Amino acid sequence: MKKTIVLGASPNADRYSYRAVIALLSKGYEVVPIGIKTGTIEKTPIINGTPDIEKVHTITLYLNPSNQKLYYTYILKLQPQRVIFNPGTYNPELIDLLEKNKIEVIQDCTLIMLSMGTF
Template identity: 50%
Template structure:
């Protein structure tokens, strides 16, 4: 296990979704992973939950990787910041300059990148 505990926001149990692939590849690369999505369940060893209270109880989340478009992120701004992650990855289609600036002001690294590419390249 690596020390980069990861929360996938917008996690899906549907195999055709990029968030599904991200959860699978994170787990298979040794990252402790949890997901937040509309439907709860388990994917590999990662628990996917639709309950924010469960996520709030998780300690030391290093990275939050977003699979929510800009409009769907807004209700979670405060929630994400309060988790105090070290970084937030804005995957393609989730770019949000305003929120990225807010995160940086709070001392959180905000990057536009692709989790799947980062994992494949060894730069995660």
């Protein structure tokens, strides 16, 4: 299955990033939750920082634009095939950077994509 990073993962069960990790895992995806806060999502640990991860297919963003800038270089280094901008994460500066590096940009909701079978 496609390796997916949930960037902005939260240990708070009320957050959409938490729900996305659970939904991705339930569909069989290999998920790497990366967040600022430590904790777990069910039994999956949230990783802090910018770990080296190979063969990333998708990064799904749950960070507001002001917090994304810290990750620009990291995202480009990982060379994902695509980046999903979930509601509230739209960032024209990052979108332009991704497109210049030939990384597909998707503005959608990961949870809806999973439920519709379009992920």
